[in-house]
Amino acid sequence: MNELLASLPFRAKIALALAAIALIAAPFLVDRYVLSILLLCLVSAYLGQAWNILMGFCGLLSLGHALYLGLGAYAAAALYVQFGIGPWAGVFVAIALGVAVAVALGWLSFRFRIEGVYFALLTIAFAESARIGFDNLAWLGGAAGFFLPVRPEDSGQWQNLRGGPFFFYYLALALATAALALSAVLRASKLGHAWLAVREDPQAARALGVRVVRVRFAALIISAAMTAIGGVFLAFWTNSLFPAQIFDMSRSIDIILAPIIGGVGTLFGPIVGAFLLTPLGEGLTEVLGAVGLNAPGAKALVYGLLLMGIIAGTPSGLWPWLARRLGLEQKQP
Amino acid sequence: MSFSLYAEVLIQGVLTGLVYGLMALGLSVIFGVVRVVNFAHGEFAVVAMYAAFLLFGLFKLDPIAASLPVALVFFVVGYLLQRTVVQPFVTRPQHEQFILLVGLAIVIVNALLLAFGPEAKHVELSYSFDSYSVAGVLIDKVRVFGAAAALVVTATLLAFFRYTPTGTAIRAAADNIVGAAVVGLDVKRLYAISFGIGLACVGAAGSIMMALTDMTPMLAPSLTLLAFTIVIVGGLGSMVGALFGGLLIGAAEALASVIVSPSIKSMVSFALLVLVLALRPQGLFGKAET
Numbered sequence: 001m002n003e004l005l006a007s008l009p010f011r012a013k014i015a016l017a018l019a020a021i022a023l024i025a026a027p028f029l030v031d032r033y034v035l036s037i038l039l040l041c042l043v044s045a046y047l048g049q050a051w052n053i054l055m056g057f058c059g060l061l062s063l064g065h066a067l068y069l070g071l072g073a074y075a076a077a078a079l080y081v082q083f084g085i086g087p088w089a090g091v092f093v094a095i096a097l098g099v100a101v102a103v104a105l106g107w108l109s110f111r112f113r114i115e116g117v118y119f120a121l122l123t124i125a126f127a128e129s130a131r132i133g134f135d136n137l138a139w140l141g142g143a144a145g146f147f148l149p150v151r152p153e154d155s156g157q158w159q160n161l162r163g164g165p166f167f168f169y170y171l172a173l174a175l176a177t178a179a180l181a182l183s184a185v186l187r188a189s190k191l192g193h194a195w196l197a198v199r200e201d202p203q204a205a206r207a208l209g210v211r212v213v214r215v216r217f218a219a220l221i222i223s224a225a226m227t228a229i230g231g232v233f234l235a236f237w238t239n240s241l242f243p244a245q246i247f248d249m250s251r252s253i254d255i256i257l258a259p260i261i262g263g264v265g266t267l268f269g270p271i272v273g274a275f276l277l278t279p280l281g282e283g284l285t286e287v288l289g290a291v292g293l294n295a296p297g298a299k300a301l302v303y304g305l306l307l308m309g310i311i312a313g314t315p316s317g318l319w320p321w322l323a324r325r326l327g328l329e330q331k332q333p
Numbered sequence: 334m335s336f337s338l339y340a341e342v343l344i345q346g347v348l349t350g351l352v353y354g355l356m357a358l359g360l361s362v363i364f365g366v367v368r369v370v371n372f373a374h375g376e377f378a379v380v381a382m383y384a385a386f387l388l389f390g391l392f393k394l395d396p397i398a399a400s401l402p403v404a405l406v407f408f409v410v411g412y413l414l415q416r417t418v419v420q421p422f423v424t425r426p427q428h429e430q431f432i433l434l435v436g437l438a439i440v441i442v443n444a445l446l447l448a449f450g451p452e453a454k455h456v457e458l459s460y461s462f463d464s465y466s467v468a469g470v471l472i473d474k475v476r477v478f479g480a481a482a483a484l485v486v487t488a489t490l491l492a493f494f495r496y497t498p499t500g501t502a503i504r505a506a507a508d509n510i511v512g513a514a515v516v517g518l519d520v521k522r523l524y525a526i527s528f529g530i531g532l533a534c535v536g537a538a539g540s541i542m543m544a545l546t547d548m549t550p551m552l553a554p555s556l557t558l559l560a561f562t563i564v565i566v567g568g569l570g571s572m573v574g575a576l577f578g579g580l581l582i583g584a585a586e587a588l589a590s591v592i593v594s595p596s597i598k599s600m601v602s603f604a605l606l607v608l609v610l611a612l613r614p615q616g617l618f619g620k621a622e623t
């Protein structure tokens with residue numbers, strides 16, 4: 001973290017501080033609706049950081065990150081509802097489950113040298129299998145969904161993540177900040193340099209003595225664990241889980257959009273992407289509604305066109321371009 | 334359950350699988366030559382289904398016969414799409430290609446949703462419920478016709494790649510892109526033709542599928558996944574592999590839905606996928622990378 005701060009120009013430090021103050025003060029300044037959108041931005045930034053560690057740092061393209069999100073969410077929710085075990089304990093089970101599945105996937109792919117497109121498609125297959133599996137798992141509600149009880153007498157039980165909008169907002173802010181800090185620390189660490197070496201050229205990295213498989217496992221495990229924690233947050237925030245939503249391919253796409261649009265492999269890319277795309281989606285609903293185009297599908301259609309336009313126009317993401325423009329680039333060590 | 338029921342289900346699965354195989358073949362050709370994974374593949378299949386549905390409604394054209402005009406139009410669409418939208422992405426990283434094509438997929442599904450609504454569409458043919466009886470086993474007539482059409486298209490393509498100068502040039506470009514450019518082949522044109530052929534396959538397959546199943550825009554993502562599974566099982570880039578993979582997955586899914594339950598059938602193909610990746614990562618018919 002210190003390296004990160006030291007590498008930032010003065011202007012960037014000011015910008016970072018202002019952003020932090022604005023986000024901390026936001027709940028007292030904006031209404032509930034805007035706050036809920038800010039919360040979505042923070043969650044998206046957090047999950048984007050998790051995915052970015054795997055893809056941006058280590059070069060492994062996962063298109064099935066909904067897998068770890070859903071596993072984490074279901075693990076913590078099941079423990080809470082079926083056994084009365086609170087989420088602060090449940091989160092460790094959620095992490096363990098996510099990591100266990102990630103290790104299975106990693107073993108299968110790294111052991112048999114499944115790389116590139118094949119790895120990406122394998123992650124989709126795992127996520128889809130989980131979706132179908134949970135759809136048929138009657139113990140956890142199956143396709144009809146699994147619900148956490150919302151009782152008035154529970155409200156304010158922070159130990160069980162039963163809080164109001166403020167509580168979840170600050171929790172999301174804490175998660176997003178922690179994810180940024182962790183990414184910064186990892187990026188500057190020995191492991192981070194090994195990741196970059198493996199990302200750029202696995203064979204050259206191997207020749208230099210980098211343990212490629214071990215390094216990839218590390219990225220996969222950290223990324224899966226972070227995503228599983230995000231799942232726990234989502235479960236207790238939304239109080240309802242449907243396999244067709246939380247394990248869906250479109251969920252995986254949502255997770256990776258922010259970091260890709262923001263800038264893969266950068267520290268601030270996932271944040272920039274999240275704070276651009278989430279309001280964009282919400283704003284589209286408003287704008288299209290205002291001009292009378294609120295037929296189902298209209299919003300998604302425009303969103304799809306925007307995605308194609310943005311990715312065609314900014315090859316390496318928005319953040320590198322933005323940082324150059326505003327003079328916020330990190331100094332090269 | 335009797336033997337004849339299993340035989341029936343197996344044969345229906347194989348016949349449907351051949352049509353799936355044709356769809357997957359399109360994905361395989363595009364990836365094999367252009368090296369871009371078409372994440373909007375199932376979406377194009379659904380567009381073809383709507384085209385066949387409209388042709389049937391307007392001209393009473395049989396969806397299986399409609400596969401020819403639809404395939405021709407899709408070839409042109411694919412050619413232009415590669416020339417304009419996809420070509421700049423050929424040298425870009427996979428995840429950026431992914432976003433481009435996922436964006437395209439989102440646009441297609443929602444345009445269809447806007448134009449036609451979410452209701453399931455269905456085509457009633459005069460022979461929809463006819464069947465052949467072979468040794469006490471009933472086989473749907475429409476599936477036999479569909480599978481035969483898929484085989485004809487596939488055979489035509491194999492002949493094209495094998496015997497025509499353009500087909501040979503495309504194989505050369507797929508094999509060694511630098512070498513192809515050095516000997517003076519117009520690689521961009523070959524890419525566009527390949528993308529066109531890929532879409533022609535999915536166009537033909539989609540039309541035929543309209544005769545076999547009900548269709549909604551929401552079918553698209555699962556068809557994309559199905560095509561991926563088939564080409565990986567068969568071997569990305571292998572034409573025979575795509576067809577065989579389709580046959581295998583079609584049979585496995587059909588059997589799984591009678592033996593276990595219909596909702597579990599995609600899991601069986603994913604299990605097959607994992608098995609193939611573990612035992613033979615290049616797919617059943619793929620060449621090992623050296």
